[in-house]
Amino acid sequence: MTVSDPSLALQKAIRTRLIASSELMALVQTNHILDANGRPEIMPAVYIGEGQTIFRRWDATTHATLHVWFQEPGLVQCKEAVSAIVAAVRIDAQADGVLPIDGFTVHDMQATQTRYMRDPHGSFSHGVVTIAAIVKARAP
Template sequence: MAVSDPSLTLQKAIRQRLIASPELMALVQAEHILDANGRPEIMPAVYIGEGQTIFRRWDATTHATLHVWFAEPGLVQCKEAVSAIVAALRIDAQAEGVLQIDGFTVHDMQATQTRYLRDPHGSYSHGIVTAAAIVKPRAA
């Protein structure tokens, strides 16, 4: 079966890029970077979750949302992890070449927004990273 929506394939590639980041791995264990819902039971964690794909005739833009969680009273570790994620997600085909993923070629990817939320009880920090990738389908 041919994959027609790149969001799941891109999600897998995002995870691979994150676990390849020494800066992020110094803060979050690889097995804590996953697709899950809700506030994590084990912290720190990065949840790769919500997505959206906007299709055009020859390519698509796929958006992914990542949630970063730390058990900390402030936002320091969360912001450090988000910075590492932003760096790990950057793909510029003109500078480094394209990224081949299952069924698609990623021509550009970058974080488009970061947000930081405080836990009302002061126990957790929560960062949100939104990324966008321009992808083109390729023949199998």
Template sequence: MTVSDPSLDLQKAIRQRLLASAELTALVDPGAIIDANGRPERMPCVQIGEGQTIFRRWNATTHATLHVWFQEPGLVQCKQAVSAIVEALRVDAQVSGVLVLDHFTCHDLMVTQTRFMRDPHGSYSHGIVTVTGIMTARAA
């Protein structure tokens, strides 16, 4: 099977790194760190959501969006979980080396943006995390 879009490899790497984060899994059950559509059935939850890849001649920039959900009146737990995500997804190739994935190599994985929103009814907190990785295809 030929894999031409690095977003699937990036999604797998993100999930592995999140599951390996003791700080995050203390807040969110590992079974609730998922790739799913729609409103989460379990709370709290981290949904690995949308992706986008911008191709260049020799590499690609791949973006992934994570949605963090908590049932809480404020944003405290959501912000704590997002902080754990930011730390878990920090990969600087010059410091810790590259991430060698199934079909691609990821360089300088990092969170590029976080946003926090309140539920209009006051029941839920929602964090949105944008992750970016510089990807190069591995030789077959």
């Protein structure tokens, strides 16, 4: 099978990096980090959600959106989890080397935006993390 869109491979790599983060694992259970839709039934949770790939001739930039959910009256735990996510996903090929993923090589990955929202009823906090990765296809 030829892999032409790196978004699924990147999603798997992001999950692997998140569950390797002791800071994040202190806040969210491993089996609560998944690809799912809607507000989670289980809390806290990190949903690896939407994706987008922008192709260029020699490489591509793949974006992933993570949704972070906590049942809390404020945003403290949500912001702590988002900070752990930002640290866990960072890859700089010049400093750290590249990251091989299924069919591709990640040369740069970082969080490009974080947002925090309050539940109108005051029961939940919701964080959104946007991640961008520059990837190149690897020869089979």
